[in-house]
Amino acid sequence: MSASKPSVQRVLTGIKPSGTPHLGNYAGAIRPAIAASRQAEVESFYFLADYHALISTTDPLRVQRSTLEIAATWLAAGLDTSHVWFYRQSDIPEIPELTWLLSCVAGKGLLNRAHAYKAAVDKNTAEGVDPDAGVNMGLYMYPVLMAADILMFKAHTVPVGRDQIQHIEMARDIAGSFNHLYGEHFVLPEAAIDASVATLPGLDGRKMSKSYDNTIPLFCSPAELKKVIYSIVTDSKAPGEPKDADGSALFELYQAFSSAEETRAMRTAFEEGIAWGEAKQALSDKIEASVAPMREKYQALIADPAQIEKLLHEGAAKARAIATPFLGELRRAVGLRSLAEVARPAAAAEKTKAALPQFKQYREADGRFHFKLVDAGGGLLLQGEGFASPRDAGTVVSALKQGSAFEVKDATLWLDGAKVATLAEGVDEATLRAALAAFGE
Ligand code: TRP
Numbered sequence: 001m002s003a004s005k006p007s008v009q010r011v012l013t014g015i016k017p018s019g020t021p022h023l024g025n026y027a028g029a030i031r032p033a034i035a036a037s038r039q040a041e042v043e044s045f046y047f048l049a050d051y052h053a054l055i056s057t058t059d060p061l062r063v064q065r066s067t068l069e070i071a072a073t074w075l076a077a078g079l080d081t082s083h084v085w086f087y088r089q090s091d092i093p094e095i096p097e098l099t100w101l102l103s104c105v106a107g108k109g110l111l112n113r114a115h116a117y118k119a120a121v122d123k124n125t126a127e128g129v130d131p132d133a134g135v136n137m138g139l140y141m142y143p144v145l146m147a148a149d150i151l152m153f154k155a156h157t158v159p160v161g162r163d164q165i166q167h168i169e170m171a172r173d174i175a176g177s178f179n180h181l182y183g184e185h186f187v188l189p190e191a192a193i194d195a196s197v198a199t200l201p202g203l204d205g206r207k208m209s210k211s212y213d214n215t216i217p218l219f220c221s222p223a224e225l226k227k228v229i230y231s232i233v234t235d236s237k238a239p240g241e242p243k244d245a246d247g248s249a250l251f252e253l254y255q256a257f258s259s260a261e262e263t264r265a266m267r268t269a270f271e272e273g274i275a276w277g278e279a280k281q282a283l284s285d286k287i288e289a290s291v292a293p294m295r296e297k298y299q300a301l302i303a304d305p306a307q308i309e310k311l312l313h314e315g316a317a318k319a320r321a322i323a324t325p326f327l328g329e330l331r332r333a334v335g336l337r338s339l340a341e342v343a344r345p346a347a348a349a350e351k352t353k354a355a356l357p358q359f360k361q362y363r364e365a366d367g368r369f370h371f372k373l374v375d376a377g378g379g380l381l382l383q384g385e386g387f388a389s390p391r392d393a394g395t396v397v398s399a400l401k402q403g404s405a406f407e408v409k410d411a412t413l414w415l416d417g418a419k420v421a422t423l424a425e426g427v428d429e430a431t432l433r434a435a436l437a438a439f440g441e
Contacts, residue, residue, distance in 0.1 A: 009042050011192075012155035014049035014089065014146070017066035018056055021073045022215035023287070024200040024208030027256045030077050032194060033159060037084045044084040045153050045319070046074065048312075051089050051096070051145060055138035071308050073218060076298035081311050089149065091316035094323035098148040099141070101330055105177040106144050106170075114143050115166055147171035152323050154187040161199070165191045182333040200256055201249035203232050216253075219298050222288055229284045230277075239275030250279055257286045357381065357435040359397045361390065369393040371421075373400075373435065380424040381435055382413065396420045401439040408432070 013033060021030075037044035048070055053063050067088065079086060089095055111117065117140055121131045138145075143166075150158055150171045158168050168191035175186035199207050202214030209215065216228050232250050237243050245251040245267045255263045266274075266282070301308060331337070361371045368386030371393050375381050387393040399415060400406070407414045408429045413421040423432060 007041055009157060010045065010153060010155045010187075011036060011042055011157045011159065012045035012047075012150055012153055012189075013159050014047050014052065014149055015070055015074075016049045016052045017063065017070045018053045019066055019210045020069055021218045022208060022210070023218055023253070023256075024202065024215065026073070026077065026218050027200050028161070029159075030074060034074075034077055034079050036159070037079065045155060046079065046084060046086050047149070047315075047319075048088045049146075049149065052142065055136065055142060068302065068305055068308065071312065072298050072301040075301055075308065075311070076219075076294045078294075081315060085153070085315060085319050086311070087315035087319045088312045091312060092152075092319055092323055094320065094327040095145070095148050095152060097327060098152055098330065099145050101334060102144050102147055102151070102174050102178065103141065104334075105181060106147075106174045107177075110170060110173060111140055111143060114140075114170065115163070116142060143167045143170040144174065147174045150189050151175050151186045152326065153319070154326075155189050156187060157192045158189050159192045159194060162193060165193070182330075185330060185333060201252050203228070203249070205233060205249040216287075218291065219295050222292075225288060225291070226284045229287070230280050232280065232283075234276045237273075237276070239278075240273040242273050243270040243276075243279075245270040250276075250283060254279075254283045254286060257283075257290050262286075356438050359401070361393055361397065363390075371397050373421075373432075375435055381427050381432055382421050382423055384421045385419060400436055403436070403440050 013029075015025075015029065033044070033046060036042060037046070048067050050063060050067050053066065057063060071088075074086065075081070117135065120135050120139065124131050124133045124135075146167050147170060150168070151174075158164075158171075160168065168189055172188045172190075175188050179186055202208035202212055203216065204212065204214045206212050206214060216225070220228070232253070234248070234250060235243075248270070251266065251270060254266050258266070266279075269279070269282075357373060357375050359371055359373050361369065364370050364386060366386055368388065369390045369392065370386055371384035372380060373382040384393060384396065387396070396415060404415065406420075408423065411423040412419055413423065413432075423429070
């Protein structure tokens with residue numbers, strides 16, 4: 001598959017199904033992600049992070065409903081599932097398994113520093129309750145599960161909001177630890193923050209977010225959409241009074257759904273004192289024009305959940321075609337292997353080792369540190385002098401192993417002007433040099 005070509009960039013992002021999609025989700029994440037997935041040389045992995053949703057809600061119906069709505073939104077917005085990997089996290093059992101492997105190399109201290117966990121602890125501390133009150137292990141482990149999501153598919157780039165950057169850094173950290181211990185299995189991912197994608201303001205001017213309760217639902221009825229847009233907070237400037245486009249939530253929302261030319265025209269209208277009511281009507285029309293075609297598809301999809309379920313299953317199969325063999329490789333790497341398979345290479349390794357000469361270091365009754373060199377059969381070749389410290393003995397051993405020049409005179413071995421060892425009886429210089437040559441191979 002083309003995935004192994006380094007020129008192909010793998011882009012991956014997860015969407016937590018924890019509410020009804022709003023305009024901010026669409027303009028800030030879904031729309032740019034779909035546009036990016038259409039580029040050549042890009043493999044896109046977009047998934048519903050439903051395991052993550054369990055951390056913040058214990059309402060099963062809400063998880064199910066939100067998963068349905070978010071999946072339908074991506075499809076209605078034009079995601080081509082034959083071209084991307086679109087799946088549901090909980091359909092990939094390899095992800096929680098990888099989470100465990102990563103947990104075992106992730107430092108507890110690293111997770112102590114995660115923003116979300118730290119914020120919970122700070123809040124508890126300020127309130128004088130136990131620091132971990134109300135914190136579940138899901139919240140604590142959130143970054144490890146997220147690292148598994150990313151590392152499983154060797155993503156290069158992870159488009160996320162700023163609040164998620166730390167999680168990507170942690171994924172890199174954890175991947176680095178694993179690679180260091182077990183070999184280069186993981187790609188180190190990078191966060192991608194698209195500066196051209198603005199975070200949409202909500203009704204009150206702050207970032208549109210469920211937690212501020214200031215969102216504009218993506219797929220409400222046209223009448224409701226209009227009503228919500230009319231509730232956008234503005235200043236009290238009268239019609240005809242010039243208005244400031246910069247810093248106006250209304251203007252920013254308009255811009256997010258308009259061409260550059262339309263945006264310029266609206267800026268002029270602001271300067272010329274457009275009435276707020278009129279500006280709201282224009283915004284309402286603009287948004288309705290982009291949403292209307294999607295709304296129809298969305299409703300058809302929501303009415304046929306079995307079709308979405310089928311697409312997600314196909315997506316899972318496609319994702320698992322990568323995840324299953326890769327997890328197999330990782331299991332082997334950490335030692336979760338067939339016992340029958342392991343026995344053979346170990347025996348072979350022992351044999352090769354036994355077939356080579358060996359240095360042995362030890363302490364004698366005189367309190368000094370000695371070494372000796374024995375041949376493949378265990379016969380003594382060289383007996384070291386007594387050294388004051390194991391380090392001194394070790395330095396000579398390394399020098400001999402690395403082929404440093406030495407001299408042999410009357411069965412005594414001289415290195416850098418010092419007598420360091422004596423040849424065993426019946427061993428000549430050529431035999432010794434041949435044995436030492438084995439270390440250089
Ligand atoms: N934590 C992300 C959020 O709340 C969602 C998420 C889960 C994610 N796994 C991911 C994002 C992997 C990117 C990559 O927005």
